[in-house]
Structure formats: structure tokens, C-alpha cells
Amino acid sequence: MSDDIFTEKLELNYTEVAPEINFEEFEKVITSRRSVRVFGDEEVPDEVVQKAIEHGLLAPNSSNLQPWEFHWVKSDDTRSRLAKFCFGQNGAKTAKHLIVCVAKTDTWRKNSKRMISSLEEVNKKKGLEVPKAVKAYYSKVTPMAYGYMGPFGILSPFKWLFFNTIGLFQVIFREPMFPSELKTWAHKTTALACENIMLSVRAQGYDTLPMEGFDAKRAKKLLGLGCHDHITMILGVGKRSENGVYGPQFRFPKEEFIKKH
Numbered sequence: 001m002s003d004d005i006f007t008e009k010l011e012l013n014y015t016e017v018a019p020e021i022n023f024e025e026f027e028k029v030i031t032s033r034r035s036v037r038v039f040g041d042e043e044v045p046d047e048v049v050q051k052a053i054e055h056g057l058l059a060p061n062s063s064n065l066q067p068w069e070f071h072w073v074k075s076d077d078t079r080s081r082l083a084k085f086c087f088g089q090n091g092a093k094t095a096k097h098l099i100v101c102v103a104k105t106d107t108w109r110k111n112s113k114r115m116i117s118s119l120e121e122v123n124k125k126k127g128l129e130v131p132k133a134v135k136a137y138y139s140k141v142t143p144m145a146y147g148y149m150g151p152f153g154i155l156s157p158f159k160w161l162f163f164n165t166i167g168l169f170q171v172i173f174r175e176p177m178f179p180s181e182l183k184t185w186a187h188k189t190t191a192l193a194c195e196n197i198m199l200s201v202r203a204q205g206y207d208t209l210p211m212e213g214f215d216a217k218r219a220k221k222l223l224g225l226g227c228h229d230h231i232t233m234i235l236g237v238g239k240r241s242e243n244g245v246y247g248p249q250f251r252f253p254k255e256e257f258i259k260k261h
């Protein structure tokens, strides 16, 4: 693998100016997002959820391969069946919308090809070529990084051995080597989108509950999801009821978690 793919400085003649941000308002969004266990009767307009999911799609994601899907459950019937699969949690039962956030492990190859063709299309209009390093990234690096595992990971031990042998002598990536690590890869990125969604809902005046307390098998069947679809979390959306937040936000002392090197 050529190091140039990572180190080449691309001259793209593109500038994007960072806008000014009201930090106080930003902080208010962060600190007022709470896990709401009981939602009130107030409806949440569809536009709020639509906007929030669109904000989810803007989350940073691995190699821009967007290995996610968001299943917006708003019909009463499906919502109440899904709430049952969330162990009947009040936060699920009282939510006006449920968003099932799915990490996908079978779209990276297709999306790698789409990245090249999409960039070619955009650049063609400007009379520009897609930089070689970018093409090489999506045609060589991503298949090497996320592929070569074979069906059911049968080739994974060989992939692991290959990269770890090279890794004795040079800097090399170490994951994902096994299908379970590819799942983690997709969950990581999808969880970032989940946070964007939750903050967006809060910024629009409503609330959320992230849930991993659910029967994944039943939930997947209900939504027709397949074996390459992994539910990262289910988000309940609504307006917090008066006692819907169960207590002040609590975290262990920050010194325990912030390590400076």
C-alpha cells in the first residue's frame, strides 16, 4: 500500500469558511439533553424528526461510507409493537416517534464505488479530475481495510496474520480483521449519527431517550432487517413530561476520565 494515499496533500482549490457559533446556545443544547423516561402527550411534528435525522446523516463517518440506516417508526401499530420489544419501557411506550438506528456491514463495498463515481460526476462539471490518491483510497484501501474476511469470516484469521506480520515491521491498521470488528466499525459511526439526532431534537425543543434495552431479533424481524443490519440503538422522541427526567444529570469526577499525555 502506497503511503502517498495518506500523506499526499491535495490541492483542491476549495475553501469553506467556519461560521461564528453562539457557544452559550450550543452548550445549552448539550447540557439540556437528558434521557427522558416518560414523554408527555404533545405531538412532535414530522418536520422535527425529519430535520433531526437529516442532521444525523451529517455526522462524521468512517471513510464517508455512511454504513447506516434510520428506520423512522411513526405508525401507531408498529410503534406499539416495537415498544413492547423495548421491554415495554415507558420511554418507548410514551414516545411519539421511534427511530431505529441501524449499522450496516454490507454497504461499504457498494458505497466505496459510489464515492468514486459521485466524485467523478461532481468534478466533471468543474472540468477537474478526481485526485489519484482519492481513487486509490476507495478502490484499494477500503477493500483491504473492510474486506478480505470471506463468508462468515472464514478468511479473517489469515487477514489478521497477514497484517500483524507486516505490523511487526511497520505502522499498519489493526482493525477490522473479523466480522465482529466490522460490526463495531459500523456501530461507531452510527452512534455518532445518533448523538447528532438527539442534539438536533433537543435544539428543536423536544427530547429523546436512547435505548439498547430491546429484543434485537424481534425488532429486526418487525422492520424486515437482515443479517448485515445491526441495531445500534433505538431512539424515543417526544416532549418530556413534568417528571420524565428521573434526576439531575450525574457523572463521576471528570479527572477520572480525562487523561493528559
Ligand SMILES: Cc1cc2nc3c(=O)[nH]c(=O)nc-3n(C[C@H](O)[C@H](O)[C@H](O)COP(=O)(O)O)c2cc1C
Pocket: 033, 034, 035, 036, 037, 089, 091, 209, 210, 211, 212, 213, 214, 233, 249, 250
Ligand atoms: C447506547 C445507550 C443505550 C441506552 N439504553 C437505555 C435504555 O434501554 N433505557 C433507558 O432508560 N436508558 C437508556 N440509556 C440512557 C442512559 O441510561 C443515560 O444516557 C445515562 O443514564 C445518563 O443520563 P443522561 O442521558 O440523562 O445524561 C441508554 C443510553 C445509551 C447511550
